[in-house]
Amino acid sequence: MATQVETMPRVRTPLKEQFLDWVLTTDHKKIGILYLVTAFVFFLVGGIEAMLIRVQLAGPNGKILGPDLYNQMFTMHGTTMVFLAAMPLAVGFGNYFVPLLIGARDVAFPKLNALSYWLFLSGGLFMNSSFLFGGAPDAGWFAYAPLTERAFSVGSRMDFWVLGVMLLGIATTIGSINFIVTDLQLRAPGMTISRTPIFVWANFTTSFIAVFALPALVTAIVLLLLDRQLGTHFYNVQEGGNAVLWQHLFWFFGHPEVYILILPAFGIVSEVIPVFSRKPLFGFMTVAFSSIAIGVISFTVWAHHMFSTGMSTASLYFFSADSFLIGVPTGVKVFAWLGTMWGGKLRFKTPMLFSIGFVSMFLIGGISGIHVAVVPVDWQVTDTYYVVSHLHYVLFGGMMFALFAGAYYWFPKMTGRLMDESLGKVHFWLMFIGMNLLFLPQAILGLEGMPRRVYTYPAGVGWELENLISTVGAFIVGVSILIYAVNLVQSLRKPPTAGPDPWDAFTLEWTVSSPPPDHNFAEIPTVRSRRPLWDQKYPELADWKAHR
Amino acid sequence: MSFLKKVLFVIMGLSLSGCLAPVNIFNTASPIAAAESRLFQIILVMSLVVFLIVDGGLVFILIRNRSRGDDQTPPRQVYENRLLEAIWTGIPILIVVVLFILTVATMRAVAAPVRSANDVVVNVVGHRWWWEFDYPGLGIKTANELHMPVGTNVHLDLTSVDVIHSFWPPQLSGKFDAIPGQTNTMWLTSDVVGEYPGQCAEFCGLQHAHMGFTVVVESKEDFLAWASAQQQAAAQPEEALAQQGQKLVTEGICAGCHAIEGTNAKGMNGPNLTHLYSRKIIAGGAAPLTEENLAAWLRDSEAMKPGNLMANVRVQEQHLPAILAYLRTLK
Numbered sequence: 001m002a003t004q005v006e007t008m009p010r011v012r013t014p015l016k017e018q019f020l021d022w023v024l025t026t027d028h029k030k031i032g033i034l035y036l037v038t039a040f041v042f043f044l045v046g047g048i049e050a051m052l053i054r055v056q057l058a059g060p061n062g063k064i065l066g067p068d069l070y071n072q073m074f075t076m077h078g079t080t081m082v083f084l085a086a087m088p089l090a091v092g093f094g095n096y097f098v099p100l101l102i103g104a105r106d107v108a109f110p111k112l113n114a115l116s117y118w119l120f121l122s123g124g125l126f127m128n129s130s131f132l133f134g135g136a137p138d139a140g141w142f143a144y145a146p147l148t149e150r151a152f153s154v155g156s157r158m159d160f161w162v163l164g165v166m167l168l169g170i171a172t173t174i175g176s177i178n179f180i181v182t183d184l185q186l187r188a189p190g191m192t193i194s195r196t197p198i199f200v201w202a203n204f205t206t207s208f209i210a211v212f213a214l215p216a217l218v219t220a221i222v223l224l225l226l227d228r229q230l231g232t233h234f235y236n237v238q239e240g241g242n243a244v245l246w247q248h249l250f251w252f253f254g255h256p257e258v259y260i261l262i263l264p265a266f267g268i269v270s271e272v273i274p275v276f277s278r279k280p281l282f283g284f285m286t287v288a289f290s291s292i293a294i295g296v297i298s299f300t301v302w303a304h305h306m307f308s309t310g311m312s313t314a315s316l317y318f319f320s321a322d323s324f325l326i327g328v329p330t331g332v333k334v335f336a337w338l339g340t341m342w343g344g345k346l347r348f349k350t351p352m353l354f355s356i357g358f359v360s361m362f363l364i365g366g367i368s369g370i371h372v373a374v375v376p377v378d379w380q381v382t383d384t385y386y387v388v389s390h391l392h393y394v395l396f397g398g399m400m401f402a403l404f405a406g407a408y409y410w411f412p413k414m415t416g417r418l419m420d421e422s423l424g425k426v427h428f429w430l431m432f433i434g435m436n437l438l439f440l441p442q443a444i445l446g447l448e449g450m451p452r453r454v455y456t457y458p459a460g461v462g463w464e465l466e467n468l469i470s471t472v473g474a475f476i477v478g479v480s481i482l483i484y485a486v487n488l489v490q491s492l493r494k495p496p497t498a499g500p501d502p503w504d505a506f507t508l509e510w511t512v513s514s515p516p517p518d519h520n521f522a523e524i525p526t527v528r529s530r531r532p533l534w535d536q537k538y539p540e541l542a543d544w545k546a547h548r
Numbered sequence: 549m550s551f552l553k554k555v556l557f558v559i560m561g562l563s564l565s566g567c568l569a570p571v572n573i574f575n576t577a578s579p580i581a582a583a584e585s586r587l588f589q590i591i592l593v594m595s596l597v598v599f600l601i602v603d604g605g606l607v608f609i610l611i612r613n614r615s616r617g618d619d620q621t622p623p624r625q626v627y628e629n630r631l632l633e634a635i636w637t638g639i640p641i642l643i644v645v646v647l648f649i650l651t652v653a654t655m656r657a658v659a660a661p662v663r664s665a666n667d668v669v670v671n672v673v674g675h676r677w678w679w680e681f682d683y684p685g686l687g688i689k690t691a692n693e694l695h696m697p698v699g700t701n702v703h704l705d706l707t708s709v710d711v712i713h714s715f716w717p718p719q720l721s722g723k724f725d726a727i728p729g730q731t732n733t734m735w736l737t738s739d740v741v742g743e744y745p746g747q748c749a750e751f752c753g754l755q756h757a758h759m760g761f762t763v764v765v766e767s768k769e770d771f772l773a774w775a776s777a778q779q780q781a782a783a784q785p786e787e788a789l790a791q792q793g794q795k796l797v798t799e800g801i802c803a804g805c806h807a808i809e810g811t812n813a814k815g816m817n818g819p820n821l822t823h824l825y826s827r828k829i830i831a832g833g834a835a836p837l838t839e840e841n842l843a844a845w846l847r848d849s850e851a852m853k854p855g856n857l858m859a860n861v862r863v864q865e866q867h868l869p870a871i872l873a874y875l876r877t878l879k
Contacts, residue, residue: 066854067754067755067757067854067855068754068854068855071753071754139751140751144711144712144750144751146710146711146712146728147711147712147751147752147753151710152676152710152711152753237728237729238728241729242729243712243727243728243729243730244727244730277613277623278615278622278623279622279623279624279625279626280625280626280627282626282627282628282629283628283629283632283633284627284628285628286628286633286637308714308722308723308724308725309725309727309732310706310724310725310727310730310732310733313655313659316655317652317655320648320651321644321648324644324647324648325644327640327644328637328640328641328644331636331637331640332633332636332637332640334602335633335636336633338602338605338606338609339629339632341606341609341610341613342609342613343613343623343624343626344613344623345613345614345615345619345622345623346609346610346613346614346615347615348610348614356606356610359606360603360606363599363602363603364599367595367598367599368595370591370595370647371588371591371592371595373647374587374588374591374647374650374651375651375654375655376583376584376587376651376654376655376658376722377584377587377588377591378722379584379721379722379723379724380573380581380584380585380588380718380722380723381573382723382749383714383716383723383749383750383751384749447572447573447574448570448571448572448573449571449572449573449716449718449745449747451716451747451748451749451756452751453751453756454756454757455756455757456757457757461571461745462570462571538622541622541625543625546625546627
């Protein structure tokens with residue numbers, strides 16, 4: 001396990017060379033960091049947009065944003081968080097850690113990997129540049145036709161959205177194919193499918209979903225672009241088009257997209273919880289196959305976003321039943337995490353706290369997800385703040401908590417430095433309390449009849465208190481993110497004392513120095529079990545003796 | 549009302565006497581919404597049980613299995629338990645089957661009955677950003693205020709002239725989309741006389757927030773009286789000022805979009821104004837109908853409802869008294 005990197009005399013590389021080094025790099029670790037840093041910046045941008053939304057809605061008859069600006073804010077908040085923050089954060093971790101976890105020196109196609117990042121960055125910058133050219137997209141992140149047609153959406157706002165999403169779609173497709181080939185071809189000798197770490201399983205499933213779901217989205221946006229620019233009539237009802245076609249195409253991508261977001265989160269906590277419980281993941285194969293089950297079923301539930309569009313009763317039954325069904329493999333995972341902790345020796349370091357926060361918040365998101373699969377209940381709550389609450393329990397309470405777990409867990413590997421534990425705990429508790437204040441009142445608001453995407457509401461309808469609490473919660477979350485940023489900067493200034501394995505972890509990335517040397521492994525390791533490093537440290541309890 | 553009390557109220561559907569009846573999906577005025585909210589309550593109770601068991605279990609494990617002191621020895625390494633895994637796969641499947649049966653039962657209970665001769669049929673047309681209600685059987689066209697007799701089945705045929713909207717009166721029923729190029733059907737029925745607010749639920753552009761409506765459930769006599777008043781053409785104004793206003797409205801730019809029965813105003817794009825003063829709200833619920841609000845609207849509707857499609861029309865101050873005097877006669 002090489003540490004020669006640290007012993008070399010430190011010569012300061014000129015800034016220009018450093019810059020070129022990052023721009024021209026094809027190293028999966030550098031690209032991973034580029035992804036993570038870029039996506040975190042976009043996360044802050046999307047967060048500021050969310051804060052503006054909450055300020056506008058803090059009281060009735062808000063005057064901070066007019067309807068025009070408000071619509072741009074919620075559209076760009078959703079689009080940014082989904083496409084520019086959540087997805088690339090997961091891709092960033094995948095980029096950095098998949099090769100390390102499988103004992104490879106890089107991804108299968110390093111140059112494609114770089115292309116994928118630069119396309120992502122261009123797509124993000126392009127879409128956000130619309131703020132400078134007559135306004136940002138303003139039709140919601142799912143951009144329903146015919147509202148997005150030329151007749152109802154003037155200017156080039158939606159063209160920015162279409163072309164931006166197209167660049168991001170290409171980036172994700174390239175990245176996903178790269179991951180699939182890497183996961184299948186570059187595993188170290190002895191790493192059979194069933195010994196492959198669970199984060200890699202999640203990465204593999206996610207990449208497959210992306211490759212099969214994105215064509216529907218690209219089809220949808222190409223048709224929209226043709227409608228807008230060449231005057232075709234795919235969604236133009238007045239000329240014989242179909243208004244609901246967009247929704248079918250979009251959600252055929254859009255629902256699997258939810259799992260593109262959440263499966264990497266499952267993967268991260270399935271790595272973190274065992275390490276901090278000092279036990280193997282309970283029911284490994286059940287967890288692995290539940291990801292595959294979720295991936296497959298996710299393609300057959302899209303119309304549960306469309307229960308109020310006037311579908312036939314038979315379709316309603318089908319999509320309702322199927323949506324319930326997806327709760328089963330999801331539940332299996334939750335039980336597996338509890339089973340992992342049961343009988344363990346739990347160490348409540350920050351990554352573990354965020355993982356526990358993930359389990360309990362995702363549980364609320366999952367349960368409220370079942371609610372909206374119940375057709376008659378969905379008729380009431382769809383398109384209200386109940387859904388806003390639900391999706392944020394899944395994506396913020398779920399996904400973002402897991403991503404922060406990953407950020408704290410892998411930070412020492414990426415930088416050689418441990419993050420400050422006290423600040424980490426403050427971050428966790430503020431974010432945990434803040435998000436519940438933020439999103440629980442929104443569930444109540446939905447039941448009280450508040451539709452989503454309204455830029456204001458009148459006084460006296462009984463929505464004031466809930467909205468105010470929600471806004472206070474948003475500020476608490478905002479403060480917690482600032483604390484994280486402070487911790488990040490502070491920790492980077494500390495000396496690199498983390499060592500290769502600060503958490504007493506299990507998997508291959510912790511066998512090399514922190515940060516890992518240029519090509520990861522001087523010698524490609526041979527794997528005999530799911531926890532190669534554990535076997536090395538605890539030979540008498542080695543997994544391979546138990547045939548895992 | 550304290551927040552906690554309100555939460556309880558909302559979740560349990562308890563009625564609190566002495567409070568203004570709040571709008572929520574549990575405070576229902578129709579068997580349709582009641583069946584939907586009953587189902588939701590059952591599922592909420594089931595959810596709460598699941599949540600308490602799982603999160604309770606989580607907290608219990610966190611306390612029970614926290615590492616103590618400097619104990620560095622690893623715990624017993626347990627990899628799996630096929631029976632346990634089968635059980636916790638099986639139980640969710642059972643729950644899901646129960647949920648599906650409950651779902652189907654409620655869907656059948658709230659399905660629209662066959663239309664009969666005594667039923668009222670209303671064509672509901674979504675416009676940016678107001679609702680048009682046409683009663684084809686009664687020859688009535690009105691806006692933003694849906695009248696219906698108590699204890700009668702009312703069938704709605706929903707469509708839209710522009711983008712997708714969604715028709716949602718929470719206390720009466722779940723929502724259905726008004727989609728251009730297709731007609732969706734839903735039905736309403738109510739046993740309780742009253743006025744129930746509703747709102748567009750599908751994002752439809754700049755003024756999605758101000759696309760409200762009111763459902764007025766009234767006794768059969770009141771409904772018939774309302775209907776026969778609505779069927780009349782607009783009365784010829786007697787007052788000179790109002791006559792002047794009539795000329796301005798029916799021969800001016802207003803008639804391009806608005807219709808007033810019995811006059812030359814036959815526009816189709818804006819709300820029918822024949823009985824404007826019988827309604828309680830203007831501009832899709834952006835304001836209650838008062839003379840001041842109407843005047844403010846006519847002067848500068850952009851200020852009241854930014855982006856509305858009448859925003860380029862600004863009535864000059866000198867014409868305002870006459871136009872208001874005329875509109876006042878449209879009862």
